[in-house]
Amino acid sequence: MFENLQERFEKAFQVLKGHGQITEVNVGETLKEVRKALLDADVDYKTAKEFTQRLKDKALGQEVLTSIKPGQLLIKITHAELTELMGSAAAEFKPTGNPFTVLMAGLQGAGKTTHSGKIAQLLRDKHKKNPLLVACDVHRPAAVDQLKVLGESIGVEVYAEPGNTDAVAIAQNALAHAKANGHSAMIVDTAGRLAIDEAMMDEIKSVRDTVKPQEILFTVDSMTGQDAVRTAKAFNEALDFTGVVLTKLDGDTRGGAALAIHSVVGKPIKFVGVGEKMDALDTFHPKRMADRILGMGDVVSLVEKAQQVISEKEAAQLEAKIRKNKFDLEDFMNQIQQLKKMGNIKDLMSMIPGMSKALKGIELDDNSFKQVECIIQSMTPAERAKPEIIDARRKARIAKGSGTDIAQVNRLLKQFQDMKKMMHIMTKGKGGKRSRMAGLSALGR
DSSP: OOHHHHHHHHHHHHTTTTOSSOOHHHHHHHHHHHHHHHHHTTOOHHHHHHHHHHHHHHHTTOOOOTTSOHHHHHHHHHHHHHHHHTTSSOOOOOOOSTTEEEEEEEOTTSSHHHHHHHHHHHHHHTTOOOEEEEEEOOSSTTHHHHHHHHHHHHTOEEEOOTTOOOHHHHHHHHHHHHHHTTOSEEEEEEOOOSSOOHHHHHHHHHHHHHHOOSEEEEEEEGGGTHHHHHHHHHHHHHHOOSEEEEEOTTSSOOOHHHHHHHHHHOOOEEEEEOSSSTTOEEEOOHHHHHHHHTTOOOHHHHHHHHHHHSOHHHHHHHHHHHHTTOOOHHHHHHHHHHHHHTSOHHHHHTTSTTHHHHTTTOOOSGGGGHHHHHHHHTSOHHHHHOGGGOOHHHHHHHHHHHTOOHHHHHHHHHHHHHHHHHHHHHHTTSSTTSOHHHHHHHHHO
C-alpha cells in the first residue's frame, strides 16, 4: 500500500539532508519532488499544487530548533497536512433507525456488491444488528446470484425478486419485509454502470427516496485515481452521499483517490477494502494513513487487528508461557494461523515502523508460511512440545513427511530457538503479570 508514494516522499525529504535551516531555495526543491510524487500517485494537479503551497507557507519562516533537523520539521508539517487533506479524523458510522438502512452506490466493477456483504457482516458482528441484504441491481447479469452467494457465506439473509426489473418496487417490498421480520439493518445493493448515465442516476435516486437511507456509501476503486474523484463528484451531486468506501487499497494502487477524494468532494472516506475476505474492511483513519505514507508504520491498527483474532486472556496465557520459556512449536504454529487471519502478511508487516523499507522487493504472502507449517505438522505432539528431542533420524522423517530436506528442517529449528530466546529476554521481568497484549490494548485506545 502506497509503496511508490512512500519512496518518492523519502527521496523528496533527502533534499534537505545536510542543511542547517529551511530556506526558500531548499524547501522549493523539496516541494517540487513532493508535487511530482503526488502527481505520480494520480492526484489531480490543482490538489497537488495547493497542497505543496500550504506546505511552503507553513515551512518558511519557522525556526528550526537545534534538536530538530529541517527535514524532520518538514516531515512533521507534511504529516499534519496529509492528515488534513484526507479528512483529519475517522468519520462516524453510527447505526441508527429501525431498520438502519445503507444504500450502496458506485460504478460497475468497483466492488459494490462485495462490499455490501462486508458492511452487512460489520453490522452484524460489531454493531449486533440483524442485517438484510437487498438485491436491487436488476441490470447486471448474475448480480442477484452473486449477492445470494455472499449472503450465504456470511449467514445473512438476502431479499431478492428474480425476474422483477423494477428496482424501486423491490426496495419498497424489501423495506416492508425487513420491518415485518425483525431486521434491524438493511443494506441495499444498487445497479452500477460502466459509465455515469442519466437513467442510472434517476433509478438510484428513486430507490433512495423510497428507502430513505441513513447512510449512502459511494463505492470507488482506489486504482482508478483521478477518475475515481471525478466519478465521486458526479454521484455526490446526484445523491449527496454520506461517505466513501475505497476498495482494492491492498492492490498495486498509486493512492491518488485516497489522498484527494475528501478535499475535492468534501465527504469523508469511511471504510477501506483491504482484501478479498469478507472481514477485510477497515475504518479509514487519516492520521494512521499519513503515518504509513511517510514510513512511520501503523502500530495502533496492527494492535486492533491482533485484538480481533486473539483475546487478552489468550495473550496473557501466551506471555506466561514465553516468560517461563515454555513457548513451543505448537504455540508457534498457532501464532502463524492467527497472523494469517489478520490479513495480508506484507501489509501487516508494513505497519511496523521501518519495515516497509526493509521489505522492499520481497514477495511476502500467506504462502511464505506454508513450508514452516508443513514441517511442524509433520512432527509428533512430543516433538512440537520438546524440539530438543528431534535427532537426525527424526529430522529425516520430518523432512520426508513435509516434502522438504533436512537442511530446511534444521533452519526452522534454529530460527525457532533464536526467536524463543529473544522473546524470553524481551518478556522477562517486564509488565508484571499484565499481558503484553493488554499493554498493546491500552495503546490502541
